[in-house]
Amino acid sequence: MSEVRVLVLAGYGLNCDYETAYAFELAGAKAVRVHMNSLIDGTIKPEDFHIMAFVGGFGWGDDHGAGVVQAVKLKTKIGNKIIDFIGNGNLVIGICNGFQAIVNMGLLPGFDNNYTVRSVALTFNDCGNFRNDWVYLKVNAASPCVFTKGIDNIELPVRHGEGKFYSDEATIRRLVENNQVAIQYALPDWSEAGGKFPYNPNGSIRDIAGICDLSGRVFGLMPHPEAYNHFTNHPDWTRRKEEAKRSGKDIHLSEPTAGTRIFKNAVNYIKRR
16 A cells, blocks of 8 residues: 555544644655535545544533544534444544543443444543543553554553543443553552552543444554654653763754654554555
């Protein structure tokens, strides 16, 4: 395949479309920012793309709950087209507000290949305020998630006020047993955070930071991988560079970051398909 095409949704208060498109471009794809109205009126067709990205931001100001209006609008107008897009073997990623939107649409967790039922929620942080910080993330190597394959434990930034992953006990148990929990908030030693604040920044049940469907092709997460697209994005980059220098190690600033590798995994999956 000569070109992997990525549809990056934009419009109505979403504000991470440029960064997400840039991250996919770094990963070797052709990313196109598309206002969601162009999808709805048929000007742009999902079938012309291989990956669909629901991005972060504050869609419709989150006035009716984070991701709610976007979910209702898209599910009502083109829900079947998005389900067909997934059924054709393509990939979907939802980041932060995008994660909130796709769980409200029912695209996740996708039990029994049903992408219409809402069975999990992302709700207000237990701490009662917006969190803008970096977190440690434990990656589940047994997960079918396409986006996290081959990635060890990582650090990414979070920026949200409604990031607490919540559901009933039976649903959480099913997610865990199916290895659909792709990433979890962790302590600095990479063990599960156990709900401890601020390592778990929002009180998510079982420290869940991101889940996938059973196929591993639909992935949603609260942290922002697109915001870690260069070594210098990390708040400790100067210290790490100096530590490497003093120990005789060479730091290659152009090497893919953990954030970029998430997008590169997706692009490589499509190329191999």
